[in-house]
Amino acid sequence: MSLVTALGRLAHVRLRGYSRRTAAASWGAFLTARRSLTAGTQPLRSDNKVTVHFINRDGEKITVKGAPGESLLDIVISEDLDFDGFGACEGTLACSTCHLIFDEEVYKKLGPVTDEEMDMLDLAYGLTDTSRLGCQICLTKSLEGMVARVPESVADIRQSKDGSS
Amino acid sequence: MAILNHLTTTCWKSFQSDRLNKQLLYALRALHKSAASEALGISTTGEEPIPDRLIAPADVGEKTRVKNLKDMPGPSTLSNLVEFFWRDGFSRIHEIQMEHRKKYGKIFKSRFGPQLVVSVADRELVAQVLRAEGVAPQRANMESWKEYRDLRGRSTGLISAEGEDWLKMRSVLRQLIMRPRDVAFFSDDVNKVVDDLIRRVSCLRTEQSDGATVLNVNDLFFKYAMEAVAAILYERRLGCLENDIPQETQDYITALNLMFSSFKTTMYAGAIPKWLRPILPKPWEEFCHSWDGLFKFSLIHVDKRFAEIKGQLQRGEEVKAGLLTHMLITKEMNLEEIYANLTEMLLAGVDTTSFTLSWASYLLARHPHVQQQIYTEVTRTLGPGTVATADDVPRLPLIRGLVKETLRLFPVLPGNGRITQDDLVVGEYFIPKGTQLALCHYSTSLDEENFADSLDFRPSRWIRKDTTDRVDNFGSIPFGYGVRSCIGRRIAELELHLALTRLIQKFHISMSPLTADVKAKTHGLLCPAAPIHLQFTDREN
Ligand code: HEM
Ligand code: FES
Numbered sequence: 001m002s003l004v005t006a007l008g009r010l011a012h013v014r015l016r017g018y019s020r021r022t023a024a025a026s027w028g029a030f031l032t033a034r035r036s037l038t039a040g041t042q043p044l045r046s047d048n049k050v051t052v053h054f055i056n057r058d059g060e061k062i063t064v065k066g067a068p069g070e071s072l073l074d075i076v077i078s079e080d081l082d083f084d085g086f087g088a089c090e091g092t093l094a095c096s097t098c099h100l101i102f103d104e105e106v107y108k109k110l111g112p113v114t115d116e117e118m119d120m121l122d123l124a125y126g127l128t129d130t131s132r133l134g135c136q137i138c139l140t141k142s143l144e145g146m147v148a149r150v151p152e153s154v155a156d157i158r159q160s161k162d163g164s165s
Numbered sequence: 166m167a168i169l170n171h172l173t174t175t176c177w178k179s180f181q182s183d184r185l186n187k188q189l190l191y192a193l194r195a196l197h198k199s200a201a202s203e204a205l206g207i208s209t210t211g212e213e214p215i216p217d218r219l220i221a222p223a224d225v226g227e228k229t230r231v232k233n234l235k236d237m238p239g240p241s242t243l244s245n246l247v248e249f250f251w252r253d254g255f256s257r258i259h260e261i262q263m264e265h266r267k268k269y270g271k272i273f274k275s276r277f278g279p280q281l282v283v284s285v286a287d288r289e290l291v292a293q294v295l296r297a298e299g300v301a302p303q304r305a306n307m308e309s310w311k312e313y314r315d316l317r318g319r320s321t322g323l324i325s326a327e328g329e330d331w332l333k334m335r336s337v338l339r340q341l342i343m344r345p346r347d348v349a350f351f352s353d354d355v356n357k358v359v360d361d362l363i364r365r366v367s368c369l370r371t372e373q374s375d376g377a378t379v380l381n382v383n384d385l386f387f388k389y390a391m392e393a394v395a396a397i398l399y400e401r402r403l404g405c406l407e408n409d410i411p412q413e414t415q416d417y418i419t420a421l422n423l424m425f426s427s428f429k430t431t432m433y434a435g436a437i438p439k440w441l442r443p444i445l446p447k448p449w450e451e452f453c454h455s456w457d458g459l460f461k462f463s464l465i466h467v468d469k470r471f472a473e474i475k476g477q478l479q480r481g482e483e484v485k486a487g488l489l490t491h492m493l494i495t496k497e498m499n500l501e502e503i504y505a506n507l508t509e510m511l512l513a514g515v516d517t518t519s520f521t522l523s524w525a526s527y528l529l530a531r532h533p534h535v536q537q538q539i540y541t542e543v544t545r546t547l548g549p550g551t552v553a554t555a556d557d558v559p560r561l562p563l564i565r566g567l568v569k570e571t572l573r574l575f576p577v578l579p580g581n582g583r584i585t586q587d588d589l590v591v592g593e594y595f596i597p598k599g600t601q602l603a604l605c606h607y608s609t610s611l612d613e614e615n616f617a618d619s620l621d622f623r624p625s626r627w628i629r630k631d632t633t634d635r636v637d638n639f640g641s642i643p644f645g646y647g648v649r650s651c652i653g654r655r656i657a658e659l660e661l662h663l664a665l666t667r668l669i670q671k672f673h674i675s676m677s678p679l680t681a682d683v684k685a686k687t688h689g690l691l692c693p694a695a696p697i698h699l700q701f702t703d704r705e706n
Contacts, residue, residue: 088647089343089648090339092339092343093344094647094648095647095648114559115559115565116655118632122635123642125292154293154296157293157589157591158297
């Protein structure tokens with residue numbers, strides 16, 4: 001595990017001073033490693049990418065590909081899709097800005113929803129019966145060709161300063 | 166702007182490949198965007214008339230005329246002064262919130278000396294404000310906290326940091342302790358503390374003549390909360406639940422008590438202008454003194470852990486990596502930032518959780534039927550004597566409901582703050598950028614429109630019929646909402662769920678004749694106005 005290497009390095013590296021990160025395992029990765037050691041599950045890995053169509057707030061269709069196991073938020077970030085304000089809490093279930101709307105059939109295939117996701121969904125703007133949080137949906141092969149619609153954004157109470165909007 | 170540019174490029178160069186950093190970059194870019202648009206704008210402050218060009222009718226709704234702050238109702242400056250300083254309104258902030266909501270409506274203004282505060286006391290309006298937030302929202306003026314840290318050469322932590330400093334630390338910490346799945350990892354550590362809690366209850370009640378009463382349960386829950394949060398954050402047992410509490414832990418508790426007992430003075434310490442300090446030195450001195458104590462505690466424990474890791478490595482022993490070890494190794498934050506964040510998290514994570522446990526057990530004692538219902542659910546789901554872990558909690562909806570309902574009736578933070586970072590229109594009023602808002606969570610969570618029979622204690626109101634059943638709950642957001650919401654939320658929930666499940670399994674909790682009706686008072690947080698004494702009788706199992 002890379003953690004071990006990191007620990008090995010620690011013996012030589014002094015922690016004082018403003019030295020920014022060294023390449024060490026993230027906490028999540030560390031936990032996943034631990035979990036998979038005990039549970040014997042491997043993170044999904046495949047060369048076969050899954051196609052996802054996003055429909056943005058202007059109704060435009062954007063087609064991208066992602067690897068199984070990646071979340072829809074991961075894809076939005078890695079593909080640099082510009083949905084204003086999307087994924088504000090970086091997938092940590094604190095914001096519901098990664099709210100996406102699906103077709104009924106796709107919705108049924110999205111996998112179980114946790115209590116925490118439901119609680120955050122309750123706070124999402126423009127909630128529908130087929131809404132989910134994008135950061136909680138992981139791609140699987142069976143979702144090939146899925147469509148995910150980015151809902152209307154919040155009626156903006158911010159006042160533009162240049163008067164142009 | 167230059168700093169931002171610099172930071173962005175540095176980030177880009179050094180961590181291009183790291184996913185986490187890609188996310189940070191994503192967020193920073195957004196911050197950059199908003200900073201850029203700010204630089205173009207002219208900020209308006211105070212109660213100036215609204216510049217015409219600022220009103221975009223499309224945003225405001227067709228026929229509504231936007232009013233300005235002058236037209237906003239609210240108590241007069243004088244009556245507010247009397248209310249708060251003469252009639253000790255600070256301890257009744259939550260009640261005053263309700264009174265003012267009735268009298269002035271969903272949105273009203275108050276003045277505290279030079280400080281204008283706009284209170285937002287309506288579910289929809291609170292939602293609007295929080296949804297309009299930018300990438301690095303600001304809660305309140307944290308100048309005095311910052312000043313102390315500058316004075317001592319310390320870093321700010323999540324509570325006191327702003328802007329990019331805050332965002333950078335938040336991005337690191339949320340990846341560690343915000344995902345429920347990651348926090349579930351601490352389940353066993355927390356359960357060990359729960360073991361001690363149960364033992365402590367059994368021990369304390371033998372000290373009373375009835376063999377059942379635990380006096381002032383908050384004292385007990387304070388120790389539990391501190392022990393549990395330290396087990397997670399410092400990877401260390403402090404011994405709070407032992408008969409003899411170690412000296413350095415005792416010192417910390419003293420510092421924490423000083424911090425809270427001087428809460429009002431510390432609030433003033435921020436408000437009192439610096440030039441007055443030579444004449445009125447005490448509040449500022451106490452403020453610094455209590456922070457010294459809080460920081461010292463973190464320094465001791467972080468340094469201890471650091472030395473331990475080093476020793477273990479030198480001896481070639483295996484190092485068990487918990488949260489602190491991880492932070493020390495990855496150095497995503499520097500050591501000063503680690504000290505500061507652990508200090509601020511411990512400060513934020515103890516009283517909040519302990520008051521919630523006190524209220525929850527008080528409510529259970531006051532409502533034996535509800536307690537019985539939850540007991541039945543727990544025993545039916547877990548079987549007798551099984552210790553619940555985080556994985557069992559989804560099967561205990563009434564336990565989750567109990568925590569939600571307790572926090573609805575007694576939101577530890579009865580109100581929260583935001584300083585607006587854009588000009589906003591809220592409830593027909595134009596609110597200039599830089600205005601201090603107070604989000605009135607206490608009044609929204611007791612609003613009859615949001616929760617039917619709002620004064621009733623009904624954990625079952627939170628139960629969903631199925632996964633598409635929605636509970637519109639913006640009225641009760643005890644941990645806040647969005648990017649600046651409580652970072653300790655999932656830790657707190659874990660501590661609460663596991664402790665309450667076990668207490669309910671083990672004991673029948675009932676009112677002690679020594680305790681009557683206990684009201685809430687605000688002392689920074691919403692806390693019991695009188696000690697809560699409860700009886701804990703063994704369940705037969
Ligand atoms: C029942 C328990 C708790 C409640 C009700 C609670 C509530 C809150 C609330 C309402 C906020 C302000 C959020 C906002 O401004 O939107 C907050 C912030 C915060 N809480 Fe908690 N909290 C609890 C437990 C904890 C615990 C256990 C920790 C530490 C592990 C913690 C650490 C923090 C920190 C560091 C912040 C500041 C976050 C930031 O500004 O980025 N809290 N909490
Ligand atoms: S990104 Fe915040 S909840 Fe999904």
